[in-house]
Structure formats: structure tokens, C-alpha cells
Amino acid sequence: NAGVTQTPKFQVLKTGQSMTLQCAQDMNHNSMYWYRQDPGMGLRLIYYSASEGTTDKGEVPNGYNVSRLNKREFSLRLESAAPSQTSVYFCASSEARHDYGYTFGSGTRLTVV
Amino acid sequence: KNEVEQSPQNLTAQEGEFITINCSYSVGISALHWLQQHPGGGIVSLFMLSSGKKKHGRLIATINIQEKHSSLHITASHPRDSAVYICAVRYNTDKLIFGTGTRLQVFP
Numbered sequence: 001n002a003g004v005t006q007t008p009k010f011q012v013l014k015t016g017q018s019m020t021l022q023c024a025q026d027m028n029h030n031s032m033y034w035y036r037q038d039p040g041m042g043l044r045l046i047y048y049s050a051s052e053g054t055t056d057k058g059e060v061p062n063g064y065n066v067s068r069l070n071k072r073e074f075s076l077r078l079e080s081a082a083p084s085q086t087s088v089y090f091c092a093s094s095e096a097r098h099d100y101g102y103t104f105g106s107g108t109r110l111t112v113v
Numbered sequence: 114k115n116e117v118e119q120s121p122q123n124l125t126a127q128e129g130e131f132i133t134i135n136c137s138y139s140v141g142i143s144a145l146h147w148l149q150q151h152p153g154g155g156i157v158s159l160f161m162l163s164s165g166k167k168k169h170g171r172l173i174a175t176i177n178i179q180e181k182h183s184s185l186h187i188t189a190s191h192p193r194d195s196a197v198y199i200c201a202v203r204y205n206t207d208k209l210i211f212g213t214g215t216r217l218q219v220f221p
Contacts, residue, residue: 101158
């Protein structure tokens with residue numbers, strides 16, 4: 001099983017450029033998440049989607065938009081990239097049950113110059 | 114202040130040593146996760162527990178609900194155990210709160 005697939009793995013953007021990070025899962029999970037990981041900090045939730053057609057803001061949503069295209073796919077868009085968005089981004093999926101684990105994608109290392 | 118505190122932040126060990134990583138959290142939770150992040154960056158789920166103890170190979174995770182504390186133990190450590198170990202807690206929501214991680218290096 002592929003699990004959670006993220007693309008691209010690496011990206012360099014210039015300030016002001018836009019891009020979309022793609023995420024797809026093949027485990028039929030309802031819940032999907034986008035996190036960012038910065039040095040010295042725990043993973044922080046950007047946006048999440050509890051089910052197809054719904055999205056909600058997390059802890060650090062400013063500068064991002066998301067789309068839950070269908071049950072499998074959850075994309076993250078940076079409309080106008082800023083250097084503060086330089087980070088490693090992880091997509092994850094799970095079920096909304098306290099006894100259910102999370103599966104993470106392999107991450108996207110984004111640098112905004 | 115992070116609601117999930119891990120200690121130590123960094124840990125160095127010799128191969129074969131017994132290792133303990135600690136995690137404390139501030140309020141009642143529905144579940145606690147231990148994750149492993151290798152130098153390549155991928156994150157793998159090791160354990161999820163809401164009470165008691167779980168064991169998988171050389172890894173043991175325990176949780177004390179009353180003390181709001183969990184430990185991850187590695188027996189007979191090996192250089193391939195070198196990674197960042199992350200504790201995350203789940204409250205009565207659909208979201209995780211993450212600790213900042215413990216960086217473990219095991220030398221031969």
C-alpha cells in the first residue's frame with residue numbers, strides 16, 4: 001500500500017510565487033491534515049478536513065488555502081509565498097476515533113527565497 | 114508554552130544502552146502517540162496508547178494517566194535507532210498536539 005503520497009518532495013519558490021502541494025491517501029480515511037514543521041517547534045496544524053467537502057483552520061492557517069477534492073485528495077495552496085513559509089510540510093490521514101493511528105506522508109521541503 | 118513537554122531534547126547513547134524518553138502533558142487526553150522521524154524526514158507511527166503499556170520488539174511505551182506522563186523505552190539500543198522521537202497527544206477532538214521531539218544518537 002502506498003499510504004499517504006505527497007508531491008513534490010522539494011521545491012524552491014521566489015517570494016510572491018504560488019504553488020500547490022498535493023496529497024493523496026489510499027486508506028479510505030475520512031480525516032486529512034496539513035502540518036508544518038519548523039526547527040525547535042512541534043508540528044503545527046495548518047488546516048484539516050474531517051470529511052470530504054469540509055475543511056477547517058488549524059493553528060497556523062494564514063497564507064494558506066486548502067481543497068478537499070474528494071475523499072482521497074487534500075491539497076494545500078500558497079497563493080503568494082513568503083520567506084516565513086519556508087518549512088517542511090507534512091500531510092497525514094486518520095480516522096476521527098481516539099483509538100486510531102495517523103499515517104504521514106514523506107514530507108515536502110519548501111524554501112521561499 | 115507547548116502543551117506537550119518532552120525530555121530530554123537531545124540524548125546520546127552507546128550501543129546496547131537502555132534509553133528512556135519522557136513526555137508530559139497538561140490536561141486529560143483520549144490518546145497519546147509516539148512517532149519516529151528518521152534523518153530522511155519521514156514520520157512513522159510507533160505506538161498509540163490510552164492506558165497501560167505496549168511493547169513492540171525492543172520498544173516499550175508506558176502511560177500514567179493520573180500523572181499525565183508517558184515514557185518510551187528502547188532496550189539494547191542500536192545505531193539504527195538514531196532518530197527524532199516525537200510525542201503527540203489527542204484530546205477529545207480530531208487533532209494532535211505535538212511535542213518538539215527528542216533527538217537520539219546511538220554510537221557503536
